[in-house]
Amino acid sequence: MSVYLPEEALDLTLRSQPCKELERLEAEIRDMEESIEGLDQFQIVDKLGEGTFSSVYKAIDLNHHFYDNYAWTGKMSNLDQDRPSSKHVHVALKRIYVTSSPSRILNELDILEQLRDAEHISYLITAFRSEDQIVAVMPYSRHADFRDYYRIIPICDLKCYFRCLFRALRSAHAANIIHRDVKPANFLYDPKTGEGTLCDFGLAERFEPSDWRGKCHHTLPTPDFPHGRTEINRNVQSFHFNPGGALAVNSSVGRAKVDMGPPERVGYLKNDTRPGVRANRAGTRGFRAPEVLFKCQDQTPSLDIWSAGIILLAFLTKRFPLFNSNDDTEALLELATIFGKRRMEQCALLHNRTFLCNIPSIEQGGQRIVDFIVKLNPRLREAGSHPDPDGHKEDVEQALDLARACLHLDCTRRWTANQILNHPFLAEE
Template identity: 35%
Template sequence: MLITFSRKCHTLPRKRWTLPRSTRTEPAPPGRKALTGKSPDVQMDIEHLSKAVPQLAKVFNILDKIGEGTFSSVYLGEALMRDGRKELFALKHLIPTSHPTRIAAELQCLTVAGGRENVMGVTYCFRKDDHVVIVMPYMEHQALVEVIGSLSFAEVRLYIYHLLKALRHIHQFGIIHRDIKPNNFLYNRRSRVYALVDFGLAQGTADTQIELLKDLGGLRKTPRPVFGERNLNSCTPTPSATTPDAGKAEEALSWRCSMSRASGRALSGSQKPAKAVQPGLTCDCFLTDRVCNVCMSRKQQVAPRAGTPGFRAPEVLTKCPDQGTAIDVWSAGVILLSLLSGRYPFFKAGDDLTALAQIITVRGSRETIRAAKTFGKAVVCSQALPPQDLRTLCETLRGRRRASPGEDVPSALACRNRSPDGGSICEPADSAELTLQNQESFSNCERTVCLMKPALEAEEEEQGWDRVPDEAYHLLDRLLDLNPNSRISAAEALQHPLFKDL
């Protein structure tokens, strides 16, 4: 199946998506070391952090490193409180290259919205030169991949309910989290405590109450300096009344920028400047080995792409510039889809086109094309794919339903093997295999499920999977609405009949 956009895409820098996570199935209780026997590399990292931010050693005994991402590392620290008891904290060390405005915005999100409604708060912040450490309460939690095979439907319902509560709370402040996924929604199964963490990729809506998010999203005409830093990444110079040659400098800089864009076009394969074309002309280079003047004359699309692959909404994958809180709701829908089907991760793709193809195999090609048109994007699909019935899909993947003759599950989502805890590990097919005609892959999975079916059915009946109400799949359908304008909001979802007794 071939999928393309009517406009050319480009790749933006990859964002981080790792947060504090547990490295044990059963974390140690508070007041006890979570891990023992630190590796030499971890010990070196702890020593490096202690030297970079010496104030930490006066307050915390750093026990271990419990998480690492592209732009931060998380450590477990133990502090002696005034009343004599010891308390654990998560110490998030941001890499020195993080932009000061981004760090300050994350702190402001934690300060304003954190500490209630299942949103993690902030306790303190240390800064030494360009090193920043955010101190947060430590919460024991289990990784979803470790428990998904043993969760009951009642636990799944509570999990989604509390996730939607956290989203409703931050959306009221005009915060778009942009990286909703299980690793960022900590879950303590034993005490039923939840916490939304990591606002490192957060953006603000047009009416956001987080002042610094206005600077990051370009909502403020004159961004305020943070920590005394200047923005050195902008191509547009800042006029200065004290500089007599400011006009000449601006002219020279604009000339360099235009030359850079011209050389970029030359590297793309066109040695001649693009000719002016009349607006409204359709592209005629589709499925050819050349780039027409219509495409060359179009402005480069710029839209946020931040987020974790597999959880990005269709409007993010198609680079729609108008993105709102609905992208967080879509990610919550993907999580619910994983929980109901027992497949995590449900979607796994190496690029945006493959990710969109996997969504089409579930939601349908005609529906995706129609939804994309509502937010100004044209998606072309070479094969017509019908939408999947969500109940049938989830029950088949969970092993509660046998496929009838002629019925199939998208090969991109077919189960390749099973995890030891009874769940499944999905390995999506390549983009070239994204059709509904790979019967062999699904048949092998079905035979494996049939051998385990008696034991699985007894266990799932006890966990309530034999009586999942229709309301669960109705809510899933609303959360995975391809059109962000009609997608249910977090506040509306909390009023859904699925949660009527909560």
């Protein structure tokens, strides 16, 4: 999305910042202009964000009118170099740090190029390199800070938000691409227009069936089972096959269940001779799916669905961040306070892991995600002065059911992005 602003508004963002912050940003911009060749084509006006591997800036494309930009603006461009356009077009410049590996950088740029035609996904306009500096140029998407609207946005407007998000995920997953870092900061949404854009594919990876390790009790995804299905894997060693940890299958639905929980031996082995497990843990704390926390080596696009469900949870509970653990162990404990000990054991079993907990406050059976949401936000169902109380009540119940569809501990039971777009809460008439 291109944003056209009058000339007098160009430096408004910079001028509105505190003096010390402005001085720091100006010094940072000067350093970039001196060290990155090719940056003279742009005029940086603000810093949009900063992460572990990159920083993103808002800039004016000074040479925009020199080129035919119809492919990404949808508008015919003025190609007369003697009469440049009086309006300015903003772009987003992503400066990728040199600490990021070349393969990671190439992977991100390749994915952005592949998803060029996907809806609601920020794509690549161009990229250039100056020695060890890489800058990716993307359309600027006007958006609001999530913290400014997540408490006050009407529940009916959530439909626009999540239609955009799940359309983006549908396109990415159809291309066998897992975003891996779905969170509010990476989904640029403008409440005024109802438009949203999924960005930052720095942690994204391609799902390759040939890399399937087959170490868990869930199968490789297929067209009929896009997130795989639960199935006993007799080809792996598992103490769950032993007495006290038996694994059985309910033949009526073909899903694994625990007959008896693992033995109550809580703690760490002093001299643990078992080999360590290496699994992809990319993502942001509070948004990592259970299979990521359990270090499952066969992760599927369903982990993005979980992360999107956590965003929905923030809207419905009006709490953000909802989960804020220091490490994976605490994160699993946070989930156990909601879902209960038994369901966490079953989830661990699915990934050939063990969940042991002797904290008295952790309930055995847990609670439904719907009950958890209503407990945190007991006024959620109240219509108040809503002009259509019955319509509001229906929207709330459908949104609660959508949260349930996204936040299954069992990754094989989570709905796909395409199924979610047909959910009653998001389905368009």
